[in-house]
Amino acid sequence: MESVYLRDITDDDLPQRVAWVNDPNTGGHMNFKGTVTLETTKKWFETVKNNSQKYHKIIVDTESGKSIGIIGLSETDFENKSTNYYIAIGDLDFRSRGISKAVIEMLFDHVFNTLKLNRIYTCIDKDNRVSIGMHARVGFLTEGVLRQHLIKNGKYIDRMMVSILAEDYFELKK
Numbered sequence: 001m002e003s004v005y006l007r008d009i010t011d012d013d014l015p016q017r018v019a020w021v022n023d024p025n026t027g028g029h030m031n032f033k034g035t036v037t038l039e040t041t042k043k044w045f046e047t048v049k050n051n052s053q054k055y056h057k058i059i060v061d062t063e064s065g066k067s068i069g070i071i072g073l074s075e076t077d078f079e080n081k082s083t084n085y086y087i088a089i090g091d092l093d094f095r096s097r098g099i100s101k102a103v104i105e106m107l108f109d110h111v112f113n114t115l116k117l118n119r120i121y122t123c124i125d126k127d128n129r130v131s132i133g134m135h136a137r138v139g140f141l142t143e144g145v146l147r148q149h150l151i152k153n154g155k156y157i158d159r160m161m162v163s164i165l166a167e168d169y170f171e172l173k174k
């Protein structure tokens with residue numbers, strides 16, 4: 001099993017985050033609104049960096065110390081105990097090694113044990129086979145399909161809504 005850890009994002013990570021978000025292999029499978037530039041990312045970071053309710057991390061490979069991806073909570077609804085999350089292994093050399101599973105375990109622990117929320121959800125492009133398989137393996141269930149939910153490169157994209165509840169997580173941990 002690969003060893004990775006999560007650390008807080010710093011200003012120095014922003015150019016790498018922008019590069020990953022704008023890489024068709026990475027951000028191309030995600031849903032970032034508008035054009036993401038270093039300027040817009042710096043503005044975004046100012047709004048989250050000293051906010052203890054926000055959670056945006058860099059995934060680090062323990063052996064090399066290399067930053068290899070991002071994970072975070074994009075919208076948390078504390079009233080309804082529900083949160084949207086994102087993940088990307090931006091460094092392609094670190095894909096298909098089971099790293100996302102290890103990192104999502106860390107996210108689950110934070111969301112269900114520390115924040116004591118009830119639900120984590122995300123949307124996956126219907127043609128993102130790798131992400132759909134990975135989410136199923138770690139315990140997310142499909143809630144439904146959001147039909148023609150986005151336009152990417154001039155084409156309508158269906159998206160799958162997947163989620164995991166606290167009760168699912170604690171059952172899987174038994």
Ligand SMILES: CC(C)(COP(=O)(O)OP(=O)(O)OC[C@H]1O[C@@H](n2cnc3c(N)ncnc32)[C@H](O)[C@@H]1OP(=O)(O)O)[C@@H](O)C(=O)NCCC(=O)NCCS
Nearest residue numbers: 026029087088089095096097098099100124130131133134
């Ligand atoms: C989706 C994503 C996060 C998955 O990350 P990952 O760490 O590479 O995922 P995994 O390693 O768990 O699984 C990927 C593949 O590697 C395989 N794999 C996992 N561990 C492995 C190992 N130790 N040896 C060989 N193969 C392995 C898995 O079976 C899977 O193959 P499959 O799709 O043919 O079943 C990554 O592909 C990514 O960043 N994609 C772009 C952004 C994105 O789509 N984000 C999610 C949006 S919802």
